[in-house]
Amino acid sequence: MPLPTACLGLVPILTTIDFLLLPFFILIYTGGFWAFRNWRYKDPIVRRYFLPALWFRLAGAFLTALMYQYYYGYGDTFYYYQGVVDIFNAFFRSPITGLEMIVSNYDNYSGEAKDALTYHLLFRQNSAAAVIRTGGFFSLFSFGSFIGTSFGITTLAFLGNWMLYRVFTDIYPKLHLPLAIAVLYVPSLCFWGTGVMKDPLSLAGLGMFVYGLYFLVYKRNRGYILPILALIIGLYYAAVIKAYIALALMPASLVWITLLYKEKIENKTLRMLMGPVLLVFGTAFGALALMQLGSISEKFALENMMVEVVRTQWWLSVSTERDGGTGYSLGMVEPTLMGMLKTFPAAVNVSLFRPYPWEARKVIVLPSAAEALFTLFFTLYVFFRVGVLSTLKALFKDPTVLFCLIFAIIFAFAVGFTSMNFGALARYKIPALPFYFSALVILLSYKKK
Known part of the structure; x- marks a missing residue:
C-alpha cells in the first residue's frame, strides 16, 4: 500500500482543481505551439512531427502524475512540488520574495524567503533546487497547480528534444522520419521524461546544449541569440541536474565539433x-x-x-x-x-x-x-x-x-x-x-x- 502523502506532511500532487484545469492547459499548450509552429516552420515535413510529439509528452506527464499519486503515493515529485507551492504562496504574499526564491541561491535568501520554506534541505541541493525553481516559475502561470507546472517543465524537455531533432535533421534531412521516432517518440522519453522531476530538465539541457553548440560553433546560420541562450541554459541544466551528464557530454561534443571542422578542409591529403x-x-x-x-x-x-x-x-x-x-x-x-x-x-x-x-x-x-x-x-x-x-x-x-x-x-x-x-x-x-x-x-x- 502506498504511504498517504498526508502522513509525510506533503501536499497531494493531483486534486480536483488539476482535473478541472487539465482540458484548459491542453488547449492552451496546443494553441500556443500550433501558432508557434505555423510561424516558425514552413517546411511541411518538419511541421508534421511537432504537435504529435508535444501531445505524446503531455499525455506522458498526466500518466506519470496518476502513477505517482495513485500507484506509488510518494516520491521525489511530491517534495519538489511542495517547494513549488512554497514559491507560489510566497510570490502572492510578496512578489519580491517569490522572485528571489526563483532566481537566487539558498545561501543568498533573505529571512522572509527562508521562512517561506517547508523543506530547507531541498533548496540547499543544487539539483533539487533547479527543479523547484523552474517549477516555481511555471507555477506562476498555472495557478499553482501541479498539472500546469508539470506541463511547463514537460514542454521545456520537449523543446530540448526538438532542438536535438533539428540538429540531426539539418545533417540528415532524408532521415526525418526515423530520426523523429528515435528522438521524439521513444516511449520511455515520453513517459519518464515528463513532470516535476530532474529527468525532463536533463533532456532539456542536453538538447539545448547540442543545438547551441552546433549552430553557434559550427553551422552559424541561425543567428547568435538563440544558440547562445540554448548553450547557456543547456549547459546549466546538464551540469547542475546530474554531474555525469556533463562528464559524458564534454569529450563527446568536443570530438564531434573537431571532426566536423575536419570535414570542411577541402584538400583531401x-x-x-x-x-x-x-x-x-x-x-x-x-x-x-x-x-x-x-x-x-x-x-x-x-x-x-x-x-x-x-x-x-x-x-x-x-x-x-x-x-x-x-x-x-x-x-x-x-x-x-x-x-x-x-x-x-x-x-x-x-x-x-x-x-x-x-x-x-x-x-x-x-x-x-x-x-x-x-x-x-x-x-x-x-x-x-x-x-x-x-x-x-x-x-x-x-x-x-x-x-x-x-x-x-x-x-x-x-x-x-x-x-x-x-x-x-x-x-x-x-x-x-x-x-x-x-x-x-x-x-x-x-x-x-
Missing part, C-alpha cells in the same frame, strides 16, 4: 593528415576541461565521484532488498578507476538491454523490459544488416554517429553503474536513448545507400 591531429587535440582539450571542472567543483572531481557512486550503489542495493523489488548487482566494486572500468561492459549492458523479460518482477517494470528487448534486437539487426566492417568505417567517416555513440555509451555506463534498481534505471537512462537510437538509424542508412 590535408584533411587526412589533420584528422588524427584534430581528434587528439579535441580529446586532450576535453580531458583538460574535465580536470578543470573537477578543480572548480569538488563534486566533479573523479575521486569524489567514484566514492559517491559506490556509496550510492550500496544504498540502492540495500533499499532494493528491503523493498523486495527490482534490483540488480554488478558485484562488489572498489572505489578506484580500475574498479569502475571492470564493470564497464556489464554497466553498459544493463542500461541499454536490461531488464530482460524474466527480470520484470513488477508490472511497472514490464514496459521497460519490452523497450530494452526491442533495443537489443534493433542493435543486433543494425550490426548484422550493416556489417562490422561497414560500421567501423561509418564511425570514422561520420562524426555525428561517433558523437552519439560516445555520449550514449559513457552515459549508459555511468547510469548502469550507479542505479542498481530497474525502476530508477528506467528514468535515469533516458538521456542516452535518443543519441543511441539516432546512431543506429544513421548507421542503418549507410546500408540502404
Whole structure:
C-alpha cells in the first residue's frame, strides 16, 4: 500500500482543481505551439512531427502524475512540488520574495524567503533546487497547480528534444522520419521524461546544449541569440541536474565539433593528415576541461565521484532488498578507476538491454523490459544488416554517429553503474536513448545507400 502523502506532511500532487484545469492547459499548450509552429516552420515535413510529439509528452506527464499519486503515493515529485507551492504562496504574499526564491541561491535568501520554506534541505541541493525553481516559475502561470507546472517543465524537455531533432535533421534531412521516432517518440522519453522531476530538465539541457553548440560553433546560420541562450541554459541544466551528464557530454561534443571542422578542409591529403591531429587535440582539450571542472567543483572531481557512486550503489542495493523489488548487482566494486572500468561492459549492458523479460518482477517494470528487448534486437539487426566492417568505417567517416555513440555509451555506463534498481534505471537512462537510437538509424542508412 502506498504511504498517504498526508502522513509525510506533503501536499497531494493531483486534486480536483488539476482535473478541472487539465482540458484548459491542453488547449492552451496546443494553441500556443500550433501558432508557434505555423510561424516558425514552413517546411511541411518538419511541421508534421511537432504537435504529435508535444501531445505524446503531455499525455506522458498526466500518466506519470496518476502513477505517482495513485500507484506509488510518494516520491521525489511530491517534495519538489511542495517547494513549488512554497514559491507560489510566497510570490502572492510578496512578489519580491517569490522572485528571489526563483532566481537566487539558498545561501543568498533573505529571512522572509527562508521562512517561506517547508523543506530547507531541498533548496540547499543544487539539483533539487533547479527543479523547484523552474517549477516555481511555471507555477506562476498555472495557478499553482501541479498539472500546469508539470506541463511547463514537460514542454521545456520537449523543446530540448526538438532542438536535438533539428540538429540531426539539418545533417540528415532524408532521415526525418526515423530520426523523429528515435528522438521524439521513444516511449520511455515520453513517459519518464515528463513532470516535476530532474529527468525532463536533463533532456532539456542536453538538447539545448547540442543545438547551441552546433549552430553557434559550427553551422552559424541561425543567428547568435538563440544558440547562445540554448548553450547557456543547456549547459546549466546538464551540469547542475546530474554531474555525469556533463562528464559524458564534454569529450563527446568536443570530438564531434573537431571532426566536423575536419570535414570542411577541402584538400583531401590535408584533411587526412589533420584528422588524427584534430581528434587528439579535441580529446586532450576535453580531458583538460574535465580536470578543470573537477578543480572548480569538488563534486566533479573523479575521486569524489567514484566514492559517491559506490556509496550510492550500496544504498540502492540495500533499499532494493528491503523493498523486495527490482534490483540488480554488478558485484562488489572498489572505489578506484580500475574498479569502475571492470564493470564497464556489464554497466553498459544493463542500461541499454536490461531488464530482460524474466527480470520484470513488477508490472511497472514490464514496459521497460519490452523497450530494452526491442533495443537489443534493433542493435543486433543494425550490426548484422550493416556489417562490422561497414560500421567501423561509418564511425570514422561520420562524426555525428561517433558523437552519439560516445555520449550514449559513457552515459549508459555511468547510469548502469550507479542505479542498481530497474525502476530508477528506467528514468535515469533516458538521456542516452535518443543519441543511441539516432546512431543506429544513421548507421542503418549507410546500408540502404
